[in-house]
Amino acid sequence: MDITCPMPRVETERVLLGHGSGGQLMAELLGKVITPGLVAPGPAEDAAVVPFEGGGQAVLSTDGFVVTPRFFPGGDIGSLAVHGTVNDLAMRGAAPVALCLAYVLEEGLPIEELARITASVAAAAVAVGVPVVCGDTKVVGRGAADGLYVTTTGLGVLLPGATVSAARGRPGDVVLLSGPIGLHGTAILSAREDLGFEAEIASDSQPLHRLVARMIAAGGSGVHALRDPTRGGLASALNELAAASGIAIEISEPALPVPQPVAAACELLGLDPLHVANEGCLVALVAPEAADAVLAAMRAGPEGAGARQIGTVAADPAGRVTARTLVGSTRIVDMLVGEQLPRIC
Amino acid sequence: MDITCPMPRVETERVLLGHGSGGQLMAELLGKVITPGLVAPGPAEDAAVVPFEGGGQAVLSTDGFVVTPRFFPGGDIGSLAVHGTVNDLAMRGAAPVALCLAYVLEEGLPIEELARITASVAAAAVAVGVPVVCGDTKVVGRGAADGLYVTTTGLGVLLPGATVSAARGRPGDVVLLSGPIGLHGTAILSAREDLGFEAEIASDSQPLHRLVARMIAAGGSGVHALRDPTRGGLASALNELAAASGIAIEISEPALPVPQPVAAACELLGLDPLHVANEGCLVALVAPEAADAVLAAMRAGPEGAGARQIGTVAADPAGRVTARTLVGSTRIVDMLVGEQLPRIC
Structure with a gap:
C-alpha cells in the first residue's frame, strides 16, 4: 500500500501524491500555485x-x-x-x-x-x-x-429557483446527508489491494441530478449549499463549506450512516470513514424552515432513501467543523492533510 | 526517434501510438470503438x-x-x-x-x-x-x-451569421489557407530530438478566433467549412473535409506556403509537410462569390497576413484529395496512416 508515512512536508518543491488527495496539501497547491492569476477570487465551487x-x-x-x-x-x-x-x-x-x-x-x-x-x-x-x-x-x-x-x-x-453556492451556508442551517458514507473509497482500496472486502462493499457511484432537482423543487432558495464528498471524504466537504461560508458546522457522530462493512474495513486499515471518498451521496446546508420538505423530497427517490440530518450550523468559530461523539464530547474534524486513499477517482 | 516502421497493422487488438496521430488509424479507432453508441452519427466536427x-x-x-x-x-x-x-x-x-x-x-x-x-x-x-x-x-x-x-x-x-460545418463544402468552393504550414510539428520534433532547427523554426501556436470573426463578418454563410490542420497536418484536414462534405478537393502544390527551414527539415527527415502538424493556421472552403471579401478580411490581421488560395473544390471523385505538382501532374494526398510525429499536441 502507498500510504505515505511520515506525513509529507506541506512546503515542497515537487508535486506529491498527497497534492491530489482533496485535503490540505491540495488546497495549498491550488491556492498558491494554480488558481492565482487564473481564476477570479471567490469560493471554491x-x-x-x-x-x-x-x-x-x-x-x-x-x-x-x-x-x-x-x-x-x-x-x-x-x-x-x-x-x-x-x-x-x-x-x-x-x-x-x-x-x-x-x-x-x-x-x-x-x-x-x-x-x-x-x-x-x-x-x-x-x-x-x-x-x-x-x-x-x-x-x-x-x-x-x-x-x-x-x-x-x-x-x-x-435549475429554476436554484441559488446554491458553497458560500451560502448560514448559522441555523441544518446539515443533511443523502446516504451512507465510505463505500467508494473502501471499495476501490479493497479492489486495488485485494483485501477481500469486494463481496461486501461496492462503490456508491451514481448520478445525483434527479435528487438535487427534487431538493430544489421542494426547498427553492432554502437549499443553501450542496457538496458531494468525493476525494477527502465528508470531512473535507464540510471543511470546504465551513470555510467558504464562514460558518461553524457541528455534526453528530452517532448520526453518521457508516455501513458495517465500511466500519470494519476502516477499523482494520486505520482509516477514518469521514476521510474516505464517496461518489454517490451529497451533503446539504438547508434553511431550517425548508429542512422537512427537502428531507422528504430527498427520501422520495432511491438515491436519497437513507437521507437524514447529521448536524447543524452555528456562527462561531467560523470555518471550524466539529463532531459530537457518542459519549457527548466533541472533536475537531480536520481535512485530510496528505494522501489517504491513492487514485480513488 | 519513435517512428514506427514497418507501418502498424490497421487491425489490432491493442492501442498503438499511431491511434493518436490524427490519421487513418485514429479515424478507425474513433469510428469502430469510441463513437458508436456514444455520439449521434454525423460529420466529425x-x-x-x-x-x-x-x-x-x-x-x-x-x-x-x-x-x-x-x-x-x-x-x-x-x-x-x-x-x-x-x-x-x-x-x-x-x-x-x-x-x-x-x-x-x-x-x-x-x-x-x-x-x-x-x-x-x-x-x-x-x-x-x-x-x-x-x-x-x-x-x-x-x-x-x-x-x-x-x-x-x-x-x-x-458568431452571428456563422453556418460553418465540415459537411458544408460545395463544388465550386475555393480553398483558402491562412498561413504557412509545418512550423509546429517540425518545431516540436526539433526540440524533442535536439535536431538543431530550434533557432530557425518556432511553433505557429496562436489563437484564430479573431481571424474567424473577421472571415464570418466578411463572408457570412459563404464561409462553408473551416478546419485547423493540427495532428495529421493539412492532408488529414482536407481529407476530413472532403469526406464529410462528399466533395473532391484539388490543391496546388506550388501554392502551398512551406517556409524554407520547414522544407529543409522535412527533406532531411523524410517527412511530407502536408502531414506535419500546425497550431496556428486554418483552411477554409468558401463560396466563390465570397472568396475575395473573405481573403481580404483574413489578410487584415496578423494571423492571416499570408492568406492565399491553395485549391478548388469539385464534385468528383467525392472524398478524394489531390495535389497538382509543379510539373503539372497530380498525386493523391492521403491521410497519414500511422504515426509521423509523436506527441505533438
Whole structure:
C-alpha cells in the first residue's frame, strides 16, 4: 500500500501524491500555485456559472479520472467519469445538458477494454439522460497514463429557483446527508489491494441530478449549499463549506450512516470513514424552515432513501467543523492533510 | 526517434501510438470503438453545437494535450492548450465564452514548472479574452503522466451569421489557407530530438478566433467549412473535409506556403509537410462569390497576413484529395496512416 508515512512536508518543491488527495496539501497547491492569476477570487465551487446570451446561465464543470483499478465493484472509470461530472454540475444546482469526453490512452491498452469502458460511458450517459457531444483521444507511450485517463466536462443549466453556492451556508442551517458514507473509497482500496472486502462493499457511484432537482423543487432558495464528498471524504466537504461560508458546522457522530462493512474495513486499515471518498451521496446546508420538505423530497427517490440530518450550523468559530461523539464530547474534524486513499477517482 | 516502421497493422487488438496521430488509424479507432453508441452519427466536427435555453446556441469542444517536450520554441503545453481549444471552437464559427482546465500531474513534477505552465495558460487566456472558469487537478504516481497532461474544454457561442460545418463544402468552393504550414510539428520534433532547427523554426501556436470573426463578418454563410490542420497536418484536414462534405478537393502544390527551414527539415527527415502538424493556421472552403471579401478580411490581421488560395473544390471523385505538382501532374494526398510525429499536441 502507498500510504505515505511520515506525513509529507506541506512546503515542497515537487508535486506529491498527497497534492491530489482533496485535503490540505491540495488546497495549498491550488491556492498558491494554480488558481492565482487564473481564476477570479471567490469560493471554491464544484462548477462554474457562466452568463450566456439570451439571459441563460450556463454551468460548467470539468473533472479528470485516474482511478486504479479501472474496474471495481459498483462501477468503472467510464461510469464514474459521467457520474462525477453530472454530480459536480448538480452541486451547483444545475441540470446536465451535454458532456464532453477526453481520453488519454496508453499504448498497449487492450481495445476490448477501451470498448468496454466506452460502452460504460455511453450507458451511464443514457441513464442520466445527457448526450456526449464531443470528445478527444490522445495516445501516449507505453508506461505513461496507466492504461487510460478520462476527463469529462459537463455543460449544465441552472435549475429554476436554484441559488446554491458553497458560500451560502448560514448559522441555523441544518446539515443533511443523502446516504451512507465510505463505500467508494473502501471499495476501490479493497479492489486495488485485494483485501477481500469486494463481496461486501461496492462503490456508491451514481448520478445525483434527479435528487438535487427534487431538493430544489421542494426547498427553492432554502437549499443553501450542496457538496458531494468525493476525494477527502465528508470531512473535507464540510471543511470546504465551513470555510467558504464562514460558518461553524457541528455534526453528530452517532448520526453518521457508516455501513458495517465500511466500519470494519476502516477499523482494520486505520482509516477514518469521514476521510474516505464517496461518489454517490451529497451533503446539504438547508434553511431550517425548508429542512422537512427537502428531507422528504430527498427520501422520495432511491438515491436519497437513507437521507437524514447529521448536524447543524452555528456562527462561531467560523470555518471550524466539529463532531459530537457518542459519549457527548466533541472533536475537531480536520481535512485530510496528505494522501489517504491513492487514485480513488 | 519513435517512428514506427514497418507501418502498424490497421487491425489490432491493442492501442498503438499511431491511434493518436490524427490519421487513418485514429479515424478507425474513433469510428469502430469510441463513437458508436456514444455520439449521434454525423460529420466529425472540431466542436459541438448544443441548443441552449433562451434560444442561444452553445458550442463545446474538448482537447487533451500530452505534448513532449512541454516547452518548445513558440510556446508550451499551457499556451498550446488554450489556443487549441479556442481554435476548435472557432472552426465551428464560435467565439470563446469560457474555458475549463483539467490537469493530470505526475508526482515529482517541479512546482516551479507547474507554476510556469499555469502562468502561460493564464497569459494565453487573457490574450484571447476568455476566462478560465473551472478546473480540476489530479496527481498520479511517479512514471505515469510524463510530467503533466492538460485537458482544456471550451464553451463558445455561435458568431452571428456563422453556418460553418465540415459537411458544408460545395463544388465550386475555393480553398483558402491562412498561413504557412509545418512550423509546429517540425518545431516540436526539433526540440524533442535536439535536431538543431530550434533557432530557425518556432511553433505557429496562436489563437484564430479573431481571424474567424473577421472571415464570418466578411463572408457570412459563404464561409462553408473551416478546419485547423493540427495532428495529421493539412492532408488529414482536407481529407476530413472532403469526406464529410462528399466533395473532391484539388490543391496546388506550388501554392502551398512551406517556409524554407520547414522544407529543409522535412527533406532531411523524410517527412511530407502536408502531414506535419500546425497550431496556428486554418483552411477554409468558401463560396466563390465570397472568396475575395473573405481573403481580404483574413489578410487584415496578423494571423492571416499570408492568406492565399491553395485549391478548388469539385464534385468528383467525392472524398478524394489531390495535389497538382509543379510539373503539372497530380498525386493523391492521403491521410497519414500511422504515426509521423509523436506527441505533438
